[in-house]
Amino acid sequence: MSIDIDPDLLAAASTAKAWPFEEARRLIKRLERNKDGQEKTVIFETGYGPSGLPHIGTFGEVARTSMVRHAFNVLTEGRRKTRLICFSDDMDGLRKVPSNVPNQEMLKEYLDKPLSRVPDPFSSEHPSFAAHNNARLRAFLDSFGFDYEFYSATECYTSGMMDATLLRMLAAYDDVMNIILPTLGAERRATYSPFLPVCPRTGKVLQVPMIARNVEAGTVTYVDPETGENVETKVTGGAVKCQWKADWAMRWVALGVDYEMAGKDLIDSVTLSSKIARALGGTPPEGFNYELFLDEKGEKISKSKGNGLTIDEWLTYASPASLALFMFQKPKTAKRLYFDIIPKTVDEYLQFLASYEGQDAKQKLENPVWHLHDGHPPAAELPISFALLLNLVSASNAEDKQVLWGFIRRRAPGATAENHPLLDELADYALTYYRDFVAPTKQFRAANEQERQALSALDAALAAAPADASGADLQNLVYEAGKSNGYTKETLREWFKAIYEVLLGSSQGPRFGSFVELYGIDNTRTLIAKGLNGELIK
RNA sequence: GGACGGGUAGCUCAGUGGUAGAGCAUUCGACUUUUAAUCGAAUGGUCGAGGGUUCGAUCCCCUCCCCGUCUACCA
Numbered sequence: 001m002s003i004d005i006d007p008d009l010l011a012a013a014s015t016a017k018a019w020p021f022e023e024a025r026r027l028i029k030r031l032e033r034n035k036d037g038q039e040k041t042v043i044f045e046t047g048y049g050p051s052g053l054p055h056i057g058t059f060g061e062v063a064r065t066s067m068v069r070h071a072f073n074v075l076t077e078g079r080r081k082t083r084l085i086c087f088s089d090d091m092d093g094l095r096k097v098p099s100n101v102p103n104q105e106m107l108k109e110y111l112d113k114p115l116s117r118v119p120d121p122f123s124s125e126h127p128s129f130a131a132h133n134n135a136r137l138r139a140f141l142d143s144f145g146f147d148y149e150f151y152s153a154t155e156c157y158t159s160g161m162m163d164a165t166l167l168r169m170l171a172a173y174d175d176v177m178n179i180i181l182p183t184l185g186a187e188r189r190a191t192y193s194p195f196l197p198v199c200p201r202t203g204k205v206l207q208v209p210m211i212a213r214n215v216e217a218g219t220v221t222y223v224d225p226e227t228g229e230n231v232e233t234k235v236t237g238g239a240v241k242c243q244w245k246a247d248w249a250m251r252w253v254a255l256g257v258d259y260e261m262a263g264k265d266l267i268d269s270v271t272l273s274s275k276i277a278r279a280l281g282g283t284p285p286e287g288f289n290y291e292l293f294l295d296e297k298g299e300k301i302s303k304s305k306g307n308g309l310t311i312d313e314w315l316t317y318a319s320p321a322s323l324a325l326f327m328f329q330k331p332k333t334a335k336r337l338y339f340d341i342i343p344k345t346v347d348e349y350l351q352f353l354a355s356y357e358g359q360d361a362k363q364k365l366e367n368p369v370w371h372l373h374d375g376h377p378p379a380a381e382l383p384i385s386f387a388l389l390l391n392l393v394s395a396s397n398a399e400d401k402q403v404l405w406g407f408i409r410r411r412a413p414g415a416t417a418e419n420h421p422l423l424d425e426l427a428d429y430a431l432t433y434y435r436d437f438v439a440p441t442k443q444f445r446a447a448n449e450q451e452r453q454a455l456s457a458l459d460a461a462l463a464a465a466p467a468d469a470s471g472a473d474l475q476n477l478v479y480e481a482g483k484s485n486g487y488t489k490e491t492l493r494e495w496f497k498a499i500y501e502v503l504l505g506s507s508q509g510p511r512f513g514s515f516v517e518l519y520g521i522d523n524t525r526t527l528i529a530k531g532l533n534g535e536l537i538k
Numbered sequence: 539g540g541a542c543g544g545g546u547a548g549c550u551c552a553g554u555g556g557u558a559g560a561g562c563a564u565u566c567g568a569c570u571u572u573u574a575a576u577c578g579a580a581u582g583g584u585c586g587a588g589g590g591u592u593c594g595a596u597c598c599c600c601u602c603c604c605c606g607u608c609u610a611c612c613a
Contacts, residue, residue, distance in 0.1 A: 092613065183610075184610095185611070187611085244612075264541085264607075264608055265607090267609075268540085269613090271541095291542080291608095300606090334606070336551095340550085347561090387561085391576090411576085475570095476571090492571080493572040494572085497572075500573085509574070510573095511574085511575090
């Protein structure tokens with residue numbers, strides 16, 4: 001199969017400097033080196049421990065891997081078959097009960113059993129804890145439209161898919177031990193084995209030393225820690241699971257993984273697993289180590305501290321595409337991930353979108369939106385920035401979208417939700433921002449006697465005003481109501497301040513005439529009534 | 539100890555082998571019969587230090603200094 005791509009882009013791709021292209025070119029070189037590299041389906045992998053839930057890093061890893069995959073598809077003109085495998089290590093033993101899940105007592109009974117054999121603590125909807133988390137992971141990935149194939153470790157082991165490689169591991173047992181042992185402390189060294197038998201008696205994943213092995217029979221022997229008896233078990237068919245670094249290597253070889261990125265924290269593990277993969281006769285995948293995120297103060301993010309930013313927080317105030325942009329930019333630099341970068345990133349995204357259309361092939365390939373949108377970024381020219389929209393929404397006290405759109409149109413005449421759907425989407429995010437960050441800061445107060453009279457006068461004037469009165473005319477009514485109720489030119493400012501504080505809960509606000517025009521005369525009169533009878537004060 | 543990242547304007551950060559950029563902050567101006575917002579402009583930098591390559595280095599190479607993160611038990 002081939003893909004539809006502009007010849008100019010294709011020509012520019014071979015020298016494109018954007019990091020996904022650099023990665024794709026490394027991958028191509030790998031395939032040229034390897035014996036079966038020209039025919040095989042090219043495998044990209046991302047992996048998950050199923051004891052946790054998907055998070056912003058999960059998104060980042062899949063998004064970044066997909067960018068490399070896309071660049072690869074373009075460089076090879078779609079002639080190579082590629083797959084992205086999202087692998088869940090769900091045969092791992094439950095080593096401790098997570099504190100953030102229900103049914104703690106029940107889970108304690110299943111300690112050390114494979115997660116795919118532990119009942120779902122949340123409901124009876126899924127057959128196991130792992131199945132629940134796997135479903136969450138898939139729903140998460142699906143919500144972004146990622147193109148991937150889900151693999152369960154338990155299914156891979158029990159189906160026999162790993163058997164050939166497990167037998168190679170058994171044959172290369174000494175080599176594997178020699179790779180791992182020097183990296184371990186004395187205590188662990190004494191008990192280490194790349195194979196973790198699943199106890200046929202208790203179902204637990206055992207961390208016990210092997211006392212014998214039989215390459216011909218494909219078995220290992222260990223001592224049951226509770227009964228003291230020798231147990232001989234096959235290494236195939238799911239009777240054993242590999243210890244983590246060996247497992248990673250075994251998986252690479254068994255599945256033929258060509259590319260897998262990992263966080264900086266796993267650099268040493270990648271090195272070790274790569275050695276093991278070679279000991280198994282395989283070639284470790286091309287890799288990429290991305291940096292971890294920091295919080296606002298440049299400190300490391302820890303779940304217990306709750307610093308940094310969650311993916312839900314990001315997606316509450318901005319689109320997945322903007323988050324993908326953040327993931328695209330400088331993946332090897334430790335970036336701070338905190339609230340203020342959201343509007344900044346959104347505006348950068350909008351600028352990249354706007355400039356894309358007029359760029360030549362070379363520039364397009366350096367433009368992040370090309371990578372975020374698989375080479376087909378949506379057309380967009382935004383008349384106002386997201387930062388301005390956020391200012392607008394708070395300055396205008398626009399609590400509903402209609403009013404906000406009114407203010408938007410003052411900046412961008414002729415813009416509508418229909419002809420600017422992207423802007424309409426931003427308006428929703430801006431309103432959410434208003435609701436969460438601006439509205440809670442409002443402090444309404446009661447009007448004093450003079451203010452009551454002036455507000456009543458304003459209400460009466462508004463009642464008499466034509467429905468299509470202009471903002472300027474309405475502004476004049478506001479001035480008149482003030483002047484005829486004791487405010488002088490010098491104290492007029494007090495009058496406006498009172499309006500804002502009583503009606504909008506803030507000591508400053510929009511030009512009030514314009515506000516009335518957009519908010520509506522009737523709505524404003526209702527607002528005045530509420531202000532006067534104290535309904536706005538909570 | 540090992541690995542990686544960073545050091546560019548007051549702050550947060552972009553950037554390229556060819557006279558240094560943005561946002562915010564600051565200052566001034568425009569608009570508005572209150573503010574805010576908005577718009578325009580200005581100010582502001584030995585691009586961590588030293589050496590090398592080059593006609594030319596903030597960028598490439600080497601050395602050093604400072605800051606930060608990861609890693610050595612488990613996945």
